[in-house]
Amino acid sequence: MEYLAHRQIQILDVAVAAELLGLRLSNGICQDGRVQAAPRGASVRVRDSLSAMPELPEIEVLRRSLRPMLVSERIVGLRIRNPALREPLDRRRLGRRVRGRRIVELRRRAKYLLIDLEGGYTLVVHLGMSGRLTLVAGDSPVQQHEHVAFRLAGGGRLAFRDPRRFGLVLALPTRRLEADRHFVSLGIEPLGEELSGGTLAGLARGRRGPVKNFLMDGRLIVGVGNIYASEALHRAAVHPRRSVARISLQSWQRLAAAVQVTLRQAIAEGGTTLNDFADGQGRSGYFQVSLRVYGRQGEVCARCGRAVRRIVMAGRSTFYCPGCQR
Numbered sequence: 299m300e301y302l303a304h305r306q307i308q309i310l311d312v313a314v315a316a317e318l319l320g321l322r323l324s325n326g327i328c329q330d331g332r333v334q335a336a337p338r339g340a341s342v343r344v345r346d347s348l349s350a351m352p353e354l355p356e357i358e359v360l361r362r363s364l365r366p367m368l369v370s371e372r373i374v375g376l377r378i379r380n381p382a383l384r385e386p387l388d389r390r391r392l393g394r395r396v397r398g399r400r401i402v403e404l405r406r407r408a409k410y411l412l413i414d415l416e417g418g419y420t421l422v423v424h425l426g427m428s429g430r431l432t433l434v435a436g437d438s439p440v441q442q443h444e445h446v447a448f449r450l451a452g453g454g455r456l457a458f459r460d461p462r463r464f465g466l467v468l469a470l471p472t473r474r475l476e477a478d479r480h481f482v483s484l485g486i487e488p489l490g491e492e493l494s495g496g497t498l499a500g501l502a503r504g505r506r507g508p509v510k511n512f513l514m515d516g517r518l519i520v521g522v523g524n525i526y527a528s529e530a531l532h533r534a535a536v537h538p539r540r541s542v543a544r545i546s547l548q549s550w551q552r553l554a555a556a557v558q559v560t561l562r563q564a565i566a567e568g569g570t571t572l573n574d575f576a577d578g579q580g581r582s583g584y585f586q587v588s589l590r591v592y593g594r595q596g597e598v599c600a601r602c603g604r605a606v607r608r609i610v611m612a613g614r615s616t617f618y619c620p621g622c623q624r
């Protein structure tokens with residue numbers, strides 16, 4: 299196949315812009331922010347914000363916004379319009395495990411929202427690439443791609459919409475959650491005390507390879523996506539290509555703190571820009587966070603004044619400052 303150089307550059311820019319906005323390109327040229335060459339004459343369109351791929355901070359904002367409205371509600375009904383999600387829904391089993399049960403708590407593990415129910419079951423929701431979970435009035439019209447809906451005793455409807463159907467809805471016994479195949483190989487949570495300089499140094503022991511890839515490995519640490527990895531590395535003044543075998547404990551400590559500050563800031567900012575999760579509209583905005591280096595190649599580093607650079611690592615856009623990241 300033949301590709302046009304200028305076309306690739308153009309697509310690259312759109313890909314960066316799309317990832318920056320939390321958007322994904324619609325025609326299969328780019329998935330998951332990866333930049334690929336496109337056939338001659340291919341059209342590039344950025345989808346609307348319904349295609350924004352949710353990252354950990356968005357799931358955390360979703361959890362916090364739904365929690366006060368859902369805890370102590372009771373699920374009284376279930377409607378499945380399309381069971382063909384990432385894993386096919388088992389209507390009877392899901393119904394048996396959730397119907398009539400009161401919601402006792404909302405938790406999060408990695409990018410899974412966990413809705414604990416009385417009676418020892420947990421409703422597990424993963425938004426995949428394009429899923430949205432919203433609480434709407436029970437009598438509001440069914441929305442497009444609303445594949446699953448839970449009717450609540452208080453009159454609301456918890457609706458799961460997912461145009462691309464990479465999402466997941468299932469109910470599991472709560473006590474067996476950690477051992478379940480969806481959870482068993484997940485890395486440590488980035489927001490709690492589990493993440494420290496010491497834990498990172500321990501995870502890195504005997505490993506090699508660039509620290510950015512290490513941070514993004516969900517089997518080690520969950521929830522550090524491509525954008526947040528670049529941001530945390532800049533904050534900690536660590537070069538994204540530095541080998542994990544050559545990082546001091548002091549740098550791991552800076553990095554652990556930087557990951558947490560970066561994610562917490564995204565949660566705080568996202569919570570203020572994305573109230574629509576809670577009111578059920580779910581599509582007016584994308585997750586807006588302020589970024590130090592991501593998408594800013596050629597701009598001046600706020601810390602040292604050098605120009606921010608863009609490189610590609612493991613197929614992903616990576617931004618860093620050559621002046622202050624070592």
Ligand SMILES: [Zn+2]
Pocket residue numbers: 599600601602603604619620621622623
């Ligand atoms: Zn700098």
